[in-house]
Amino acid sequence: xxxxxxxxxxxxxxxxxxxxxGFSLWPSINxxxxxxxxxxxxxxxxxxxxxxxxxxxxxxxxxxxxxLNSIVYMAICLPLLTALPLxxxxxxxxxxxxxxxxRTAFYTPVIASAVVVGLIWTWLLDDRGFINNVSQKLHVIQxxxxxxxxxxxxxxxxVSLTVWKGxxxxxxxxxxxxxxxxxxxxxxxxxxxxxxxxxxxxxxxxAVRSTIFLVSILVCxxxxxxxxxxxxxxxxxxxxxxxxxxxVMLIQQYARGFYGDLGYASALSVLLFVVTLxxxxxxxxxxxxxxx
Amino acid sequence: xxxxxxxxxxxVFVLLITVGPFLWELSTSLKSGSEDIYTSxxxxxxxxPTLDNYSRVADAIPxxxxxxxxxxxxxxxxxxxxxxxxxxxxxxxxxxxxxxGIVLGLFLATLVLPGEVTIISQFVTVRDLGLADSLxxxxxxxxxxxLNVLLxxxxxxxxxxxxxxxxxxxxxxVWQRLTRVSLPAVRGTIAVVAIFxxxxxxxxFLWPLIVLTSPDKFTLTVGLxxxxxxxxxxxxxxxxxxxxxFLPIALFFALLQRYFFKGVEEGGVKx
Numbered sequence: 091x092x093x094x095x096x097x098x099x100x101x102x103x104x105x106x107x108x109x110x111x112g113f114s115l116w117p118s119i120n121x122x123x124x125x126x127x128x129x130x131x132x133x134x135x136x137x138x139x140x141x142x143x144x145x146x147x148x149x150x151x152x153x154x155x156x157x158l159n160s161i162v163y164m165a166i167c168l169p170l171l172t173a174l175p176l177x178x179x180x181x182x183x184x185x186x187x188x189x190x191x192x193r194t195a196f197y198t199p200v201i202a203s204a205v206v207v208g209l210i211w212t213w214l215l216d217d218r219g220f221i222n223n224v225s226q227k228l229h230v231i232q233x234x235x236x237x238x239x240x241x242x243x244x245x246x247x248x249v250s251l252t253v254w255k256g257x258x259x260x261x262x263x264x265x266x267x268x269x270x271x272x273x274x275x276x277x278x279x280x281x282x283x284x285x286x287x288x289x290x291x292x293x294x295x296x297a298v299r300s301t302i303f304l305v306s307i308l309v310c311x312x313x314x315x316x317x318x319x320x321x322x323x324x325x326x327x328x329x330x331x332x333x334x335x336x337x338v339m340l341i342q343q344y345a346r347g348f349y350g351d352l353g354y355a356s357a358l359s360v361l362l363f364v365v366t367l368x369x370x371x372x373x374x375x376x377x378x379x380x381x382x
Numbered sequence: 383x384x385x386x387x388x389x390x391x392x393x394v395f396v397l398l399i400t401v402g403p404f405l406w407e408l409s410t411s412l413k414s415g416s417e418d419i420y421t422s423x424x425x426x427x428x429x430x431p432t433l434d435n436y437s438r439v440a441d442a443i444p445x446x447x448x449x450x451x452x453x454x455x456x457x458x459x460x461x462x463x464x465x466x467x468x469x470x471x472x473x474x475x476x477x478x479x480x481x482x483g484i485v486l487g488l489f490l491a492t493l494v495l496p497g498e499v500t501i502i503s504q505f506v507t508v509r510d511l512g513l514a515d516s517l518x519x520x521x522x523x524x525x526x527x528x529l530n531v532l533l534x535x536x537x538x539x540x541x542x543x544x545x546x547x548x549x550x551x552x553x554x555x556v557w558q559r560l561t562r563v564s565l566p567a568v569r570g571t572i573a574v575v576a577i578f579x580x581x582x583x584x585x586x587f588l589w590p591l592i593v594l595t596s597p598d599k600f601t602l603t604v605g606l607x608x609x610x611x612x613x614x615x616x617x618x619x620x621x622x623x624x625x626x627x628f629l630p631i632a633l634f635f636a637l638l639q640r641y642f643f644k645g646v647e648e649g650g651v652k653x
Binding site: 093094096098099100102103105106107109110112113114115116117118120121124129131133178181182186190192193194195196197198199201202203204205206207209210211212213214216218220223224226227254257258311314315317318321322325326338341342345346352355356359360362363366370 | 386389390392393396397399400401403404406407410420421422423424466467469470472473474477478479482485488489492494495496498499500501502503504505506507509522523525526528531546550555556581584585586587588591592603606607610611617620621623624627628631632635636639643
């Protein structure tokens with residue numbers, strides 16, 4: 091008995107394949123093609139310009155600033171966002187009265203738009219906002235700190251926002267993994283007199299190691315893709331002299347208007363792609379070495 | 383007992399950090415123009431709560447229009463993802479056909495690609511289709527996400543093989559097997575897909591910022607950014623605007639969170 095006609099599966103996957111081709115595969119190739127042209131946002135002809143966009147990248151100080159920002163961003167996000175969400179996941183894992191409420195509440199920053207939380211933090215970090223006022227009141231600082239206008243404080247502020255918004259997301263990823271940790275291992279360790287900290291290191295961490303690896307890749311790639319946080323906190327300007335831009339902010343800037351340059355924006359996109367591959371390759375290396 | 387108290391203390395501490403900023407923004411949005419919002423000891427409770435700032439947002443920007451625009455995009459995106467990811471996920475998981483492995487591999491491969499990398503050429507595609515500066519143009523590329531196809535593929539694959547065999551023996555065709563046999567069993571995953579794609583569409587900022595140029599086509603996030611750019615000094619007004627964008631999605635999530643966390647426990651959200 092034939093279960094289905096030969097074309098039935100193809101009819102079902104066709105729309106999804108069309109989208110995959112039209113909005114993922116073709117754009118990937120087209121990005122590379124465009125990066126060798128001088129295409130403009132408003133249309134019209136695009137001429138081949140060879141490697142000009144790429145040589146321009148090298149001489150563009152904003153690109154170097156953006157890369158430096160990305161490295162700093164990643165270096166701070168990586169330890170914080172792989173460790174803190176795991177601790178929070180352990181905190182909310184076991185049943186307790188009202189735990190569903192806490193889980194949902196911790197997830198709230200994730201569902202809010204980056205624009206919404208960006209504006210909330212802009213107000214919190216204002217010269218006369220909550221954080222500066224309370225810190226002065228508690229005599230932690232004498233003068234308000236320029237969180238939104240100082241070259242490096244802007245990056246620190248955006249990192250804090252990214253970490254805060256990511257806690258709930260990675261908590262959920264860890265929760266799914268913690269569900270698979272064998273309970274008898276914990277019990278055996280307890281019999282041996284291992285305290286909670288000891289059990290964390292010798293039972294929990296090894297059991298969720300592959301998830302820690304996954305999360306660290308996700309965190310690195312997310313840090314390199316940062317856009318909304320920096321855009322909103324700096325009012326779209328990228329801080330003093332545009333030094334606080336990310337690669338994606340530069341891509342967005344060149345994507346718009348009469349003076350936009352889609353060819354250059356595409357070269358920036360190719361650079362972004364290459365840069366996101368680096369942490370993936372490095373972390374995959376580390377992971378496979380640890381397996382041996 | 384001691385451990386329980388410590389756990390609650392830690393939970394409340396994390397709660398203050400995660401939810402506190404929202405409460406502060408809500409409080410600011412309810413403070414009247416005569417109340418000092420810059421006091422050195424912050425007042426969480428407004429002295430004379432008022433909705434005045436909310437009506438001023440409606441005067442400053444066409445906020446109901448923006449909500450409508452965001453809803454149009456969200457409905458298209460949620461509808462497209464539910465229908466087409468289900469069809470594709472079902473076919474790849476439950477039907478045998480030549481090329482199935484390649485199709486699955488293609489969907490997996492695109493997951494590695496950050497969306498921002500292709501955003502420029504996506505804009506070129508949308509522009510060449512004549513859809514620049516339109517809501518359809520915003521929704522179109524998001525209507526079928528590879529991740530959702532894979533989520534449903536995983537859910538369908540987890541169902542036992544026998545149920546299909548039994549249905550085939552009973553003479554059920556593919557459509558009946560999908561709608562009557564498999565679909566009821568993956569409702570949880572469909573809920574997760576619906577929640578994810580609604581949030582993705584409602585919260586998206588970069589893509590509509592690139593596609594849309596006319597202020598009357600703005601989605602809520604782009605309009606909100608515009609509001610803050612124009613009235614940055616008026617924190618009460620900006621706070622009311624952010625709450626208008628935030629409260630609907632918070633309500634939506636609060637209503638559906640049961641399905642979401644159940645879907646997560648069923649393994650709906652893994653890697």
